[in-house]
Amino acid sequence: MRADAAGALRAYAAGALRHDLLAAAIVAVLLIPQSLAYALLAGLPPQVGLYASLLPLVAYAAFGSSPLLGIGPVAVLALMISQALAQAPADVGATHAALVLAAEVGLLLAAAAVLRLDALASLLSVPVLRGFETGAALSIALSQLPVLLGASAQGSNLPQVLGSWWGAQTRWSPLTALYGVTAWLALWLARRHASAWLARHMSAARATLLARLAPLMVLVLAIVAATLGDAGAHGVRLVGALPELAPAIALPPLDATLWWRMLPSALLIALVAFVSSLVVAESLARRDGARIEPRRELAGLAAANLAAALSAGMPVAGSFTRSLLNLDAGARTRMAGVFTAALMGGVLLLLGRPLAALPAAVLAATIVVAVLPVLDWRPFREAWRYSRSEGVLMSAVAALTVLQGVTWALGVGVAASIALLLQRTARPHVALIGRVAGTEHYRNVDRHEVQLTAGVMALRIDESLLFTNARALADVVQQQLAHYRESHPDTRRLVLLMSPVNRIDFSGLEALRALHAMLAAHGIRLDLSEVKGPVLDALRAGGWTEWFTGQVFLSHHHAMLDRGVLRQAQSD
Known part of the structure; x- marks a missing residue:
């Protein structure tokens, strides 16, 4: 020394x-x-x-x-x-x-x-x-x-x-x-x-x-x-x-x-x-x-x-x-x-x-x-x-x-x-997304020419789900879903692309539970894709397997192409 x-x-x-x-x-x-x-x-x-x-x-x-x-x-x-x-x-x-x-x-x-x-x-x-x-x-x-x-x-x-x-x-x-x-x-x-x-x-x-x-x-x-x-x-x-x-x-x-x-x-x-x-x-x-x-x-x-x-x-x-x-x-x-x-x-x-x-x-x-x-x-x-x-x-x-x-x-x-931060995060930004033709990329339908998948609605959650915005999640998704089903009444499955989500606190967990229950009441199955490891660990620690009946996919493209899950959802 x-x-x-x-x-x-x-x-x-x-x-x-x-x-x-x-x-x-x-x-x-x-x-x-x-x-x-x-x-x-x-x-x-x-x-x-x-x-x-x-x-x-x-x-x-x-x-x-x-x-x-x-x-x-x-x-x-x-x-x-x-x-x-x-x-x-x-x-x-x-x-x-x-x-x-x-x-x-x-x-x-x-x-x-x-x-x-x-x-x-x-x-x-x-x-x-x-x-x-x-x-x-x-x-x-x-x-x-x-x-x-x-x-x-x-x-x-x-x-x-x-x-x-x-x-x-x-x-x-x-x-x-x-x-x-x-x-x-x-x-x-x-x-x-x-x-x-x-x-x-x-x-x-x-x-x-x-x-x-x-x-x-x-x-x-x-x-x-x-x-x-x-x-x-x-x-x-x-x-x-x-x-x-x-x-x-x-x-x-x-x-x-x-x-x-x-x-x-x-x-x-x-x-x-x-x-x-x-x-x-x-x-x-x-x-x-x-x-x-x-x-x-x-x-x-x-x-x-x-x-x-x-x-x-x-x-x-x-x-x-x-x-x-x-x-x-x-x-x-x-x-x-x-x-x-x-x-x-x-x-x-x-x-x-x-x-x-x-x-x-x-x-x-x-x-x-x-x-x-x-x-x-x-x-x-x-x-x-x-x-x-x-x-x-x-x-x-x-x-x-x-x-x-x-x-x-x-x-x-x-x-x-x-106050500005709370105002901007009070409602999570949720975008309706579709597949860019010839690729496995999914983008906002309002910004790109995309293809939609029959029977499935895909939404991208663009921020973490925290107490500041979680309460509004079900309301935002419900508004998107109601508008989407006007032109796609056969929708029986909703896939949330979760790659932008870095954290879900307990308020966010409760918001997901409420969203899951609301969709189930309408006969729609909730699936998630591209959930980050730490976020998934937190969900499991919160006991979400006791009520979540959907699937989690590594790739959003695979989630959209999973016809077996779609058939199961349609037969429920």
Whole structure:
């Protein structure tokens, strides 16, 4: 065992160590301003974002599965945290409430990992997720506009921002706006053109690296300008002196009222953190062939959030920006995150004092530039063309996020997704099928030229029979049969093609029993074809042989040609 461990360490040192260290050195410096900005966006002191970027990275490395996923504060979660903190009791500080949120998110994700509930990610359908991302990006940009322009307004949704701005004592500060707008313009130009411009004068790899460092250069220039111009004395809001980097390892407040008040928000934050992190991890895995285990991602995120709760941080998740930085900087394993945490701590010891002179408007500019690329209206057009109901759902979630808040948007989105699913599956789709001439293939009579078999009606069940749709099975088949027998009165046998059916629950079993009895009362025999093995095992375990008198055929074509069964049915 020791020999294997020593061999693995030697292989790592010879292969990935150098790449992970280099990536960590690049990423650590770039993530400091981002961590500060997202803490301020959440309504927390800036050092909370830094603490959330240290131990959580180490915890995820121990339990997660993605080699490249960058863990830390993220913009969407920061918006959700900001709105959640408004629900905290008035006598509880924001930092204490954030610790409880992080602890609850960690415990919820840990419970989901233990109970193997990674399938809960499906609660956030693509329309809900896309609508939420777009609405959250707009809300984040709106919430940062007052900071960018030097207004005293604040808020996390459109009505709050506009109402606060209308009654604000300071609606804008020319000098603050100069810092904010200049920084935003520089960051936007760097994002769009720096790499291509630099590539004219150096190698593409070096140009990409320097372009990635452009945000850091903007921050350095802003600090220099603010220091030389004594911006703080002229009314420009600065980040201010950061406390000494010494996150205390301690339990979050054990206040039952606070924990209960934060729980609904923690549930939504945990769900969004897992889904968004899994999407990022799987996207990166497709690029380098890595394998992502959803259950381990739950465990890794749980450990990261618990570490944040114990080290004065805030809820964290996988960040697409951080992850791309890891990828572009050449990271190979999760150890890059551990090195990033260590190097960030060292860098903060050196840069803590200069960061105090950074204008808050410049941090706001970094947030706005980071979230604007999320605004993509193409999915809305595509969803509208493909499914009007899903297009409406996506637009409604985006609008609710901007106008009302994250909790309402996600709650309505999940409820509406479930309602749409129930609506679409409330009646199983049953198709009348016939044989395509000259083949053994059977297709829908409404879509293909087919031949029907005398005395036999063939139906295809196009979905699993579950409690959501099973009750309607007999009614749907009876309607098809009544219409069919108008032109085929000699029908004495019904064959159900079951190949699309992946599962039959107890409600489905009872529906089959009711269908069997109804057909028998009309003198019609029920047969099944192409039943999948696990489905047939479940039917046998349910004791269906006690009442089912038909036959099960391996091939639907053979079922349709079985004249012996037809003669028997006709003689009964």
